[in-house]
Amino acid sequence: MSSSFWRSEYSGNVQGGSVHCTGAYWQLLSKEVRSSKLVLLLSVSAIIALDVFLATRTAKWQEELVAGLAWMPLALLHFYALFSGTMSFSQEWRGNHMHLVLSLPVRGWQILSAKTLSTFCETVAITLVTMGGASLLGLGPVATLLRNTGVAPNAVPAGLAYKLVILATALLWFSVVAVIIAVQFSYIAGRMFQRSGGLVMVWTFLLSLWGLFRLMSVVTPALRWLPDLPFQVWSNVNGLISLRTVHLDSAPFMVAALWMLALFAAGSWLLERHVEV
Amino acid sequence: MSILATSGRPPLVKTESLSKSYFLAKALDNVNIEIEKGIIVGLLGPNGSGKSTFLKCLMGLVRPTAGRVLVEGREPDVVTKAKVAYLPEVDHLYPWMSVAETIKFVGAFYRDWQPERVQRLLELINNVDPRVQVGRLSRGQRARLKLLLAMARSAPLVLLDEPLSGIDPPSRARILKAIVSEYEAGEQTIILSTHEVAESESIFDKVIFLHKGRVKMVADAEELRQSRGTSIQAMLEEEYA
Numbered sequence: 001m002s003s004s005f006w007r008s009e010y011s012g013n014v015q016g017g018s019v020h021c022t023g024a025y026w027q028l029l030s031k032e033v034r035s036s037k038l039v040l041l042l043s044v045s046a047i048i049a050l051d052v053f054l055a056t057r058t059a060k061w062q063e064e065l066v067a068g069l070a071w072m073p074l075a076l077l078h079f080y081a082l083f084s085g086t087m088s089f090s091q092e093w094r095g096n097h098m099h100l101v102l103s104l105p106v107r108g109w110q111i112l113s114a115k116t117l118s119t120f121c122e123t124v125a126i127t128l129v130t131m132g133g134a135s136l137l138g139l140g141p142v143a144t145l146l147r148n149t150g151v152a153p154n155a156v157p158a159g160l161a162y163k164l165v166i167l168a169t170a171l172l173w174f175s176v177v178a179v180i181i182a183v184q185f186s187y188i189a190g191r192m193f194q195r196s197g198g199l200v201m202v203w204t205f206l207l208s209l210w211g212l213f214r215l216m217s218v219v220t221p222a223l224r225w226l227p228d229l230p231f232q233v234w235s236n237v238n239g240l241i242s243l244r245t246v247h248l249d250s251a252p253f254m255v256a257a258l259w260m261l262a263l264f265a266a267g268s269w270l271l272e273r274h275v276e277v
Numbered sequence: 278m279s280i281l282a283t284s285g286r287p288p289l290v291k292t293e294s295l296s297k298s299y300f301l302a303k304a305l306d307n308v309n310i311e312i313e314k315g316i317i318v319g320l321l322g323p324n325g326s327g328k329s330t331f332l333k334c335l336m337g338l339v340r341p342t343a344g345r346v347l348v349e350g351r352e353p354d355v356v357t358k359a360k361v362a363y364l365p366e367v368d369h370l371y372p373w374m375s376v377a378e379t380i381k382f383v384g385a386f387y388r389d390w391q392p393e394r395v396q397r398l399l400e401l402i403n404n405v406d407p408r409v410q411v412g413r414l415s416r417g418q419r420a421r422l423k424l425l426l427a428m429a430r431s432a433p434l435v436l437l438d439e440p441l442s443g444i445d446p447p448s449r450a451r452i453l454k455a456i457v458s459e460y461e462a463g464e465q466t467i468i469l470s471t472h473e474v475a476e477s478e479s480i481f482d483k484v485i486f487l488h489k490g491r492v493k494m495v496a497d498a499e500e501l502r503q504s505r506g507t508s509i510q511a512m513l514e515e516e517y518a
Contacts, residue, residue, distance in 0.1 A: 023385045024385045024386045027381075027382050027385040027386070031371070031374075031382065034373070035373070095369075095372070096369045097369055097370075097371060098369075099338065099365040099367055099369035100365075100369040100371075102337075102338055103336055103337075103358060103361075104358065105356075105386060107355055194300065272354075272355065274340065276333075276338060277333070277338045277339070
């Protein structure tokens with residue numbers, strides 16, 4: 001091995017101040033992304049394979065069926081987040097890598113946020129690949145379906161359609177982040193117990209989701225003062241299409257965001273101060 | 278019971294009635310130790326005597342069931358982790374990372390990382406292509422890479438948990454040589470747990486004998502050899518017979 005190789009490797013690695021911190025966090029994040037790239041690659045490949053298969057069926061199957069199947073991976077996105085969020089921790093423990101991670105001078109929130117961000121990026125990639133494939137295969141049939149069912153007899157304005165897609169995607173990703181944070185917290189909570197950790201994890205996950213919905217119903221009325229989120233929809237009254245503004249209550253989203261923040265903080269604290277290897 | 282291993286200087290490591298239990302099994306039982314700065318301590322004892330648990334407590338990887346641990350006057354946390362270099366007994370490196378990536382990854386977290394030391398310590402894993410994945414290294418090469426990662430820092434406290442375990446004799450000699458050559462005498466404290474006492478006892482300033490989670494003996498290595506007229510290895514065999 002040449003010493004020049006090593007010198008070039010370390011030339012930019014003199015630590016100090018914020019550069020050090022940024023570099024350290026980047027290393028954590030990069031490690032997370034790279035450790036999960038195989039699962040992501042397999043998932044993306046499976047989606048592309050599904051799209052290719054569906055493309056061969058467009059003439060034989062009902063076009064609504066093809067369109068529905070092309071969008072199907074999004075229905076499994078939360079399960080992917082559940083799986084990937086669990087794996088990002090379980091692999092660390094199974095491979096004894098937690099000895100390394102927990103001996104690093106980094107805060108629990110840094111470890112946890114790197115894992116959250118990595119898993120979230122995976123779900124974003126899957127969403128975009130699914131949307132790309134489904135757009136090629138299924139947008140026409142979806143429009144036909146909307147027309148035939150009378151939901152949107154005429155073409156929906158492109159600008160409005162994009163806004164609705166962005167809103168739907170944002171809501172999807174918001175719920176995915178909630179699942180990632182809940183499963184990570186549950187895994188860490190399970191690790192606090194030397195026995196029946198798996199059972200504790202499952203129950204913690206279910207309780208955290210139940211807690212979220214309970215909290216939403218209890219706390220939301222107290223946050224009614226928050227401004228509503230306006231967005232436009234089209235309405236079909238007796239075949240007459242018109243746009244109208246609908247106001248979405250922001251209080252439940254704020255409650256959910258606060259709940260996620262609390263779970264994230266608790267998970268970070270447990271990871272930094274109480275988890276053992 | 279209070280056992281001191283100091284010579285008047287403020288202790289770098291201090292444990293007060295330290296106990297750690299896993300259900301009914303006591304891994305550590307009322308351990309009181311003070312370790313001063315700038316010495317090499319041999320942490321000796323048979324399997325299950327609590328050596329690894331003791332080192333993990335110092336690193337903050339396990340929490341005491343009772344009592345407390347202080348490193349530079351602080352209970353182990355993110356601040357002390359920046360001052361402690363730790364080599365665990367287990368294989369903790371990522372097998373999919375290359376040797377170069379592993380060194381870069383670990384080095385990014387420490388201000389006391391010494392690239393010039395890395396250059397010197399690379400002799401330990403010579404003939405290894407830096408692009409080779411850690412998972413493809415032999416057990417001995419991985420052990421030496423782990424040592425490189427611990428010794429490439431000028432950390433005040435270095436914890437080496439069985440660095441010689443499962444290593445062939447020539448590699449063991451090279452590892453010990455590297456530890457001695459990179460050790461900052463008077464500045465660094467090394468706590469080294471090992472079964473390979475015969476080869477390593479010459480580097481110890483002090484020794485701590487653990488047995489069933491309790492401190493059996495704390496002594497100056499040289500004084501112990503002189504007073505007993507035998508090697509520490511022989512004493513160990515006698516004590517744990």
